[in-house]
Amino acid sequence: MIPAMRVAPAVEPLSWKCTPLAVAAAWPADRPLVMLHSARPHPRWARWSVLSSPRATFRFGRKTTWTGSPPAGFGLGQLELTHDPMVDLDTLMTATRLDREAPANPAVPFLGGWIGYFSYDLGRRLEPTAQHDASAVNDRPWPVVELAWCPGALVYDNLHRRWFAVGDIPEAASLRGDGDEGNTFKAAALRSNVEPDEYLAMVARTIDYIAAGDVFQANITHRLSASFAGSTRALACRALALSGAWYGAYLELPQGRCICSLSPELFLDVDFRTRAVVTRPIKGTRPSAAQRRELLDSAKDAAELHMIVDLMRNDLGRVCEYGSVHVPQARTIETHPTVHHGVAEVTGSLRPQIRLADLLRATFPGGSVTGAPKIRAMQIIDELEPVRRGPYCGAIGFISDCGRACLNIAIRTIALTGRRPRHAWDRLIGTLDYGTGGGIVADSNPLAEYRESLDKAEILRMVLRRRTARLSLATHESNVL
Secondary structure (H helix, E strand, O other): OOOOOEOOOOEEEEOOOOOHHHHHHHOOOOOOOEEEEOOOOEOOOEOEEEEEOOOEEEEEOOOEEEEEOOOHHHOHHHOOOOOOHHHHHHHHHHHHOEOOOOOOOOOOOOOOEEEEEEOOOHHHHHOHHHOOOOOOEOOOOOOOEEEEEEOOEEEEEOOOOEEEEEOOOHHHHHOOOOOOOOOOEEEOOOEEOOOHHHHHHHHHHHHHHHHOOOOOEEEEEEEEEEEEEEEHHHHHHHHHHHHOOOEEEEEEEOOOEEEEEEEOOEEEEEEOOOOEEEEEOEEEEEEOOOOHHHHHOOHHHHHHHHHHHHHHHHHHHOOEOOOOOEEEEEEEEEEOOOEEEEEEEEEEEEOOOOOHHHHHHHHOOOHHHOEEOHHHHHHHHHHHOOEOOOOOOOEEEEEEOOOEEEEEOOOOEEEEEEEOOOOOOOEEEEEEEEEEEEEEOOOOOHHHHHHHHHHOOHHHHHHHOOHHHHHHHHHHHHOOO
16 A cells, blocks of 8 residues: 655754754663764765654565554555565655655755665675675674654754754754763774684685686675673764764664764765766775875775776666766865775766666665675675675665655664663663775785775774774784784
8 A cells, every 4th residue: 555645844943052963962762863964064975964763664684574653644554565675665765755745945855754774785685696605694684674764853954053853853852962971881802703814815815806807896894893781872972973974874773783884985865856866986095194195196096996986887877867977076085084085976867767776776785895897796795704794885874755865885884783771772782893894906915905994993993992992903913914
């Protein structure tokens, strides 16, 4: 059953002076929080933050399931779902989209809709041939898609420092931006799921595949893990503040799952009203203490990025108008609090019949976290990496009822699993996972690639503020130096 489309919710300016992280810290503990946060203002790439308490959550794993009770008028609980994630995504979007009276240029980009993630492992469903016979172990059974339905939200304009209330937000009445800063967490020493020499062997094997002509590039990662107990909101607020992430996210999800993403990378920003789509792949990393020129002058890092730009041009070309795919920015160096990155920009204009599910089928997972050619690179990843990636290297963001969607590439992403005390969405006892790695090309040096993966974990070490975490990684590195 597909219910009638609904009217756009009211957008009300608020006189609040607090920051999004202060509001997150004050959020009622008995209500789940999902937040998308741009930590450093930028007029184009990092302007908006969105906070909401979901009314229901859709999960696609082995079967399609719901948590929560959507209003009966929307008929979400009676939708005919197929267990094909992209078909079901189309059904969900149709069930909740706004009517044609929605404003053409709304004051905010999120007018209610969906906030959630698409796991890297969704790629297995979209392209079954991307799997290897010796497939990576699924030891963290995250759903491949998890979307929280948020008909109302608090939206913050980081550029002009203004708050807006979209629709009905019952939590807003109790929020003053004076949350308990005494909330704490504890994490044990970080440990990789592979030894240093094992990671070096993975990189060396990838270089062999490149020499044999199988691929031009493959993104090889490993996973850092630690036991965790305490406030996930305190963890997220500290992490987002320190990282300055342009595409940060914090998702409290059912069944003891939580995500905190510190991603600097845009996967897709699309406006289905204008049909414009943009992606900004990242390739090439140096510690922020290094000179930007070192990365800018690196022919290897430039080649890595150019390969992925070609891949993303091809992916967008599958769903965009002929001749509309362009590269307005082939390569620039962006500096973030702990690293420099090489970044490019690819744009296009979607064909009239293309919907979000079609766009994801054509582009997911993002080329910067697979390699090129994409399918063979994914096969090599599946063969060499011992465990599945889960949300890491997938995409996190929003799908607004007004026709706008924005998804990051879920790098620099913490995934927490465990159990919560009753009525305490902000706390968790369990395991913290953090994936890190990089693109491997013909002239990659295995030891340099391993060191780069540790550079990308520097923000996590800063967040945890634990000497044991730093020593654990230093010990791993010293074993191979």
